[in-house]
Amino acid sequence: MxxxxxxxxxxxxxxxxxxxxxxxxxxxxxxxxxxxxxxxxxxxxxxxxxxxxxxxxxxxxxxxxxxxxxxxxxxxxxxxxxxxxxxxxxxxxxxxxxxxxxxxxxxxxxxxxxxxxxxxxxxxxxxxxxxxxxxxxxxxxxxxxxxxxxxxxxxxxxxxxxxxxxxxxxxxxxxxxxxxxxxxxxxxxxxxxxxxxxxxxxxxxxxxxxxxxxxxxxxxxxxxxxxxxxxxxxxxxTVLPTTVKSRDPQGVISFLDCAGQRFVVPFLGKKSGSPVRLHIRARDVMIAQTAPTGISANNVLPVTIRDIADNGGDTLDITLGLGHDDTGESRTIHARITQWSATRLKLAIGQRVFAVIKSVTVDGHLRADDL
Known part of the structure; x- marks a missing residue:
């Protein structure tokens, strides 16, 4: 030690x-x-x-x-x-x-x-x-x-x-x-x-x-x-290890990958292949039964409900499975929603849903060896 x-x-x-x-x-x-x-x-x-x-x-x-x-x-x-x-x-x-x-x-x-x-x-x-x-x-x-x-x-x-x-x-x-x-x-x-x-x-x-x-x-x-x-x-x-894949032609958005899922964040100014650590707060993650369209949120990710935890109040913490990354590690993100929303959506463990995340709520940090 x-x-x-x-x-x-x-x-x-x-x-x-x-x-x-x-x-x-x-x-x-x-x-x-x-x-x-x-x-x-x-x-x-x-x-x-x-x-x-x-x-x-x-x-x-x-x-x-x-x-x-x-x-x-x-x-x-x-x-x-x-x-x-x-x-x-x-x-x-x-x-x-x-x-x-x-x-x-x-x-x-x-x-x-x-x-x-x-x-x-x-x-x-x-x-x-x-x-x-x-x-x-x-x-x-x-x-x-x-x-x-x-x-x-x-x-x-x-x-x-x-x-x-x-x-x-x-x-x-x-x-x-x-x-x-x-x-x-x-x-x-x-x-x-x-x-x-x-x-x-x-x-x-x-x-x-x-x-x-x-x-x-x-x-x-x-x-x-x-x-x-x-x-x-x-x-x-959630803290996720991701990799820069590309950027949009205007250079205002970076596209990242984690467990085969694409994340869209404000432009990081770094080349493809750069490692990036994402921090996503549970309170910034929404859950949808179907993939929403016509919205400003850029991240709409297909996920599976892995766990539902009762906070003892009027909110629930939902663990959402993204998939496995290149190392075989299972990656998840967390959402905090009201019990009323969970009841209304009839959420259950094993259910396939969509995690919806605004790009501006995601904190993306390049590792220092690529700064």
Whole structure:
């Protein structure tokens, strides 16, 4: 396991009881509402907080074990940490901030490797500046570079976009995507923003009230309909891996493929064959008994009802089967409709229907290796 966490800790009103494993490189989102224990967990992994009980391992190396009285100092854990507010040293230049951890690492990176990180983050032109002359997005990129130049075994990101406006978020997200795709590094990403999770994460751990509710692939987790304690925070939907097939002659629409089904989205500006991750919210999916005509929605997909889940209120979550992709993986999308609509349409498991989705409600994100 890259990271294994099994800890308990009492802090204020929070009674933390967290257990999860991260088995592969990539981004694992630690997701949940404010006060659910996310920052407490990564502080424990980093060595900034000692849990009351439990065990934490990084690459099978115990960094904390209360029973065996193991509690490695933060610098010995080989962890990179990026805080919400960057926390750059104001009296140092960008270059001095970047190399602060590098000089103290017991496994310093080569100059070529450092240059690669600086180039990947696009901060080479900022080296002589002081932090007060940087934008919010630039500060976070420098903070990310500082953490990476320490040559960590894992990277912890504590809501690194929460203090940024949407423009600055859009500026830094492609760098996080590039980091995810280009470097074989386990990343634990704390967030309570479902759109960030859908775009960036490979895996997901859901927290509520200090407890681990569920964990797994982001493709599966965002389709879960049984995470009711996060109502208002957890927005059931679908994340689909798709491929760009073509575009319309005017270049305003991109046509994508998933499981043999065609998706129409606003033009992405990329060539055929480019991998794209789609995020479709369940509340944006309509169901029709017959293929509608004369409507503005561009996505009318033949699907099969796989499951009908009662939310305990006046809505139902419907799982719709798209088919199997080239890897043999079964792909589904989710729709949230009223019980009244389901009764009116006489929906049943196994029924063939049509999923209707407006193009403008689909979030399409190119993988960073094709940006």
């Amino acid at each position: 890259s990271i294994s966490v099994d800890i308990r800790h009492k802090i204020g009103k929070l009674d933390l009881n967290a257990q999860f494993d991260i088995a592969e490189p990539g981004i694992t989102a630690l997701f949940g509402p404010s006060g659910s224990g996310k920052t407490t967990i990564i502080n424990a992994i980093a060595g900034l907080l000692r849990p009351d009980r439990g065990r934490i391992t990084i690459h099978d190396r115990p960094v904390f074990d209360r029973t065996q009285r193991i509690n490695l100092a933060p610098r010995r854990r080989r962890v990179g940490y990026v805080f919400q507010d960057a926390r750059l040293f104001p009296h140092l230049s960008v270059a001095a901030n970047l190399f602060f951890g590098h000089k103290r690492s017991d496994r310093p990176m080569t100059k070529a490797a450092c240059d690669d990180v600086i180039g990947m983050l696009g901060i080479g032109s900022l080296l002589s500046r002081r932090p007060n002359l940087l934008s919010g997005g630039e500060k976070q990129r420098v903070s990310l570079g500082r953490a990476l130049l320490g040559n960590p075994e894992i990277l912890l990101l504590d809501e690194p976009l929460s203090a940024l406006d949407q423009g600055r978020k859009n500026e830094i997200i492609p760098y996080l995507e590039n980091l995810r795709d280009a470097r074989q590094l386990p990343i634990l990403y704390v967030s309570h923003a479902i759109d960030e999770v859908a775009r960036l994460a490979d895996h997901m751990v859901v927290m509520e009230g200090g407890k681990t509710l569920a964990s797994g692939s982001v493709f599966d987790m965002l389709g879960r309909t049984d995470l009711a304690p996060l109502a208002g925070q957890f927005d059931t939907g």
